[in-house]
Amino acid sequence: MTEANAKDKAHFGIEGLDDITAGGLARGRLFLLEGSPGTGKTTVATQFLAAGAAVGEASLYITLSETEEEFRAGAASHGWSLEGIDIFELVPPESLLDEDQQQSLLYSSDLELGETTKRIFEAFERVKPVRVVLDSLSEIRLLAQSSLRYRRQILALKHYFARSRATVLMLDDLSSEANDRTMHSVAHGVIRLDELSPEYGAERRRLRVVKYRGQRYRGGFHDMVIATGGVCVFPRLVSAEHRRPFKRQVLGTESAELNALLGGGVERGSSMLILGPAGAGKSLLALTFVVGAIKRGENAAMFVFDEELGLLFERAKGLGIDIQSMVDGGRLSVEQIDAAEMTPGELSARVRRCVEELDAQTVVIDSLNGYQASMPEEQALILHMHELLQYLNRQGASTFLTVAQHGLVGDMKAPVDVTYLADTVVLLRYFEALGKVRRAISVIKKRTGAHEDTIREYLIDGRGITLGEPLAGFQGVLRGVPVLIDERPRLLNDVAAE
Secondary structure, eight states, X not given: OXXXXXXXXXXOSOHHHHHHTTSSEETTXXXXXXXXXXXXXXXXXXXXXXXXXXXXXXXXXXXSSSOHHHHHHHXXXXXXXXXXXXXXXXXXXXXXXXXXXXXXXXXXXXXXXXXXXXXXXXXXXXXXXXXXXXXXXXXXXXXHOSHHHHHHHHHHHHHHHXXXXXXXXXXXXXXXXXXXXXXXXXXXXXXXXXXXXXXXXXXXXXXXXXXXXXXOOOOSOEEEEEETTEEEEEOOOOGGGOOOOOOOOEEOOSOHHHHHHTTTSEETTOEEEEEEOTTSSHHHHHHHHHHHHHXXXXXXXXXXSSSOHHHHHHHHHHTTOOHHHHHHTTSEEEEEOOTTTOOHHHHHHHHHHHHHTSOEEEEEEEOHHHXXXXXXXXXXXXXXXXXXXXXXXXXXXXXXXXXXXXXXXXXXXXXXXXXXXXXXXXXXXXXXXXXXXXXXXXXXXXXXXXXXXXXXXXXXXTTEEXXXXXXXXXXXXXXXXXXXXXXXXXXXXXXXXX
């Protein structure tokens, strides 16, 4: 979108929505904002008017469904000032219950359609607004009583506002028949708001631009939330739109054994998936790469789903990793993610903020099990992860994902298979040998270069993760019950005892 085109738009004042609509609404046109009650139509409309008032544009709010007091109370709950917004109310005043005045009242349920339209025009001529919101079309539809009369009335309103070059946003609560598409054909653009109610957790809201004449826009569904301060919209991430040059290089760790296993280290701008059962050390292994990045002078970010941050910090400190000092030093950002409350779109927005604003070059998502819980459909998870990993790779960030597999030994399965998305896949396993439970690590895939095809034992202690030599004396380690094929296999416990 060029700068000239952006100036011809009436901005919503909602960053994400302005991005989706390529700058806002075309001036002098009529638009429809539709959605069931509670989806956020009035909130979006108020922010649209407030954005106009902030730049000195006369704004008019015409309400046929709620009182001026209710509208002001809603704005006050977000801390907004309605200065510069003229409110015209076409609802019964408090004197409705006064029988002496009842016959002289003017309110939408008894008012003739022509008289209602006349009042709207009078308010428009008085204010001469640049932006208009009409809330809502349901009352006009009821007064019209027929589809033909309703369509003619909407067309009359459209042509009247168009002559005045006003940008009009009409709200519809979808209380009419589902097949009524009158406004869809008349409006220059249509935006649909939806609300989803999962079996557990907070409601989920999303929006979609149904149509926008003569204008490219970001299609598909986009997550949104209503918070104190207004609506936040998270545009669907399209990785192809985000690319920056960076130098591809292999980043080694402080462990020579781990570097050997990985074929030298992890390449910048690639992703690693760490698979393993509960307690195998997936989070600790990811933290090892975070520590290495910070020691190189880079920034890192962690998004933790499954573990309370206080417990994670204490546990890591006992293993020789002081997360708190890295956070205090401004090098590491750690965010606790509640899968029941956060939408995938909001998580993508937070990851982008860490990469683009905090310059995080190492990103950890722990774990994908929690990320999957934030969406009911596995296919949606695959698509989200594909775009997110592609975005991070194109930004030159190294990404580390963990997945907890079901079971402890033997045949284990992951709740979702994303191994084909990751550039490197590391497998952690428990195995039993000589009467003790031990841990093994192996690399089963690496797109960016060669790697060891061996299996190494590792220990977790106060020094973190320590890798041993390749396990050449066993067969069947990955199955959990190895067979001894060497009379004297060198295990880490034996090496430490020598």
